[in-house]
Amino acid sequence: MKMSDVAKLANVSPATVSRVLSHPELVSTETRQKVLDVINQVNYKPHIVARQFRTKETKIILVVVPDITSAFFSKVLRGIEHVAVNHGYQVILGDTENDIEREKEYINLLLQKQADGMVLLTARLNKANLEEISNHFPMVLACEYIDGLNIPTVSIDNISSARKATEHLIKLGHTKIAHITGTINVILSRDRMRGYQQAMMSHDLDIDSAYIQEGDFSFESGYNQMLKLLALENPPTAVFAFNDDMAMGAIKAVKDSGLNVPKDLAVVGFDNIKMSSIHEPNLTTIDQPKYEIGKKAMEMLIKLINKESIHKKKIVMKDELIIRESCSSESKVRESLEVI
Template sequence: MKNRAATVQDVARAAGVSTATVSRAINEPDKVSEETRQRVADAIAATRYTLNEAARSLRMNRSRMLLVTVPDIGNPYFSLLLAGMEETASQQGYNLLIANTNCDPHVEHRLYDYVRSNRADGILILDGTLPSLGEQSDTALPPVVVVSERIEGAELPTVCVDNAAALASATQHLLQLGHQRIGHLCGPLANVLTKERLAGFRQAMTNADLPVADSWVYSGDFSMDAGAAAARQWLAQTERPTAITCANDELAFGFIDEVRRHGIRVPEQVSVVGFDDIQFAARFYPALTTIHQPRKEIGRQAAALLLDLINQPGKVKKQEIVLGTELVIRESTAAPSS
């Protein structure tokens, strides 16, 4: 075998089983015993047999592709999520197919085309929207896992964090510093992340028996421009919050940059907390206090769950995996000035 690649027949001879058994051990491992699986695995290692993934995909009617729907591919929040997904998928011979849903008016048609033509074995949803097949309802969706952003009313496997508890911990940090007038900068009001994080903020303030003026809750859209717009509203107020929690880091960056342009010092005159802990948070000035999400691990676990659903249909329990967050205290928060 020094001058040629090992074949399935070589593996069968080394394992002392038939070629059909080798095929079952590779493609349908649950149909052979643990002892047989191990013998085949040892034989594959001994013969250095390399599985032809393309041929295997054809036999199993698989594309070896996972479709990932991303609302904004340019948002740095998604980079580590995608890295974690790619790492796990590639270990099992899968690739990612990225659909940038927020920027493509034809995305619904393209998603249907992927499903209809079996170009995606499963879907990882990062935009909080279940793809609609419209009038093509005769085509069933492949296995789906929702990532980071729950889909309200849909009982689907989900991997996320507890957004309300995380924002509550950020608010509690400001309360412990001595702040009582605390505001919140929201994302899009219809977005589930916005709702959960706002609920966590309000609950923490209620628990502290402190009021929240309507004018202290600022609307936004998860962008730095929205953070800057909220800062201008804050600057125009006569009774301002002394601290602001933000629904993501980009809002916090925009807010801080805008108030600094008007001579306001952070955190001396206003404290700001972000959410996500994207790569720039530690390098921003001042370094941003924020909620750290384990984004790469979220991506890994989401891809692993989807692959289990694909490879073991009917055997994987639909579930919600909730990962922990961490408040990272840096330089953008301090006690209120007297």
């Protein structure tokens, strides 16, 4: 069964069948459905290799993530895939496991033209390398970013959102606020720490270096760094963690130390993953519009692939502070600690 056979049965031109397979958005709903009905009826399978030789397209999008085990990325990926599928593309996933060498390997697939474009959810390569690649191949950054990089990017403002999370604790009366960072060589970790520092300084609060502990994004590191904070002679009464995973690890450490959240210590996370609303206590956190970030990034990549102009290369999405049960006022914490 050839494309021309499908065209005859559907009473359309072979070019229309080709458009339905490669750019369905260019074909009317009625015609597209008529062709798809014939394709399903005769079980037509396009010759992928032949199409690649003819069109120089793979119809494949490569999405590179730093850690596939992170719950945060599932909704971002869903947004990417929904847009990709609607435009006739397949999505292949690459997990770097936070290894820059693995990131280079996946980018080489793009350089070898084994994908039509790439969405990078991690950006650990240097600015010059990424800009050079983007000059020749369609590429969009999402979630992570690099200052001054001239590549289409979709993210939130991590500095202001971290400042918002810290100020929530300050408004509750806390003055001894700790921060568990992500790996500090990642720009998101540095920006969220900067937001924390800005909030503390703007309220004339001391920033104790012992109150800043570096984690590695994982539940376990949140647990371990929280134990270090609790072991201080003058422990904090509140903690802002880089992400929800580490925040939940911190809460576990507090519980295992015989204390209570929020009664003895307030905790704020970041990302608003699904578990944050189920965890006990429910976690106060910063919500990122994860699905919308993925959707917008893929829409931008489609435009790049089709050589369409992008008027706004840097898109900053809106975040939101979600207030739940894991925070308490400083006065209540002090009263609890005095009883202990």
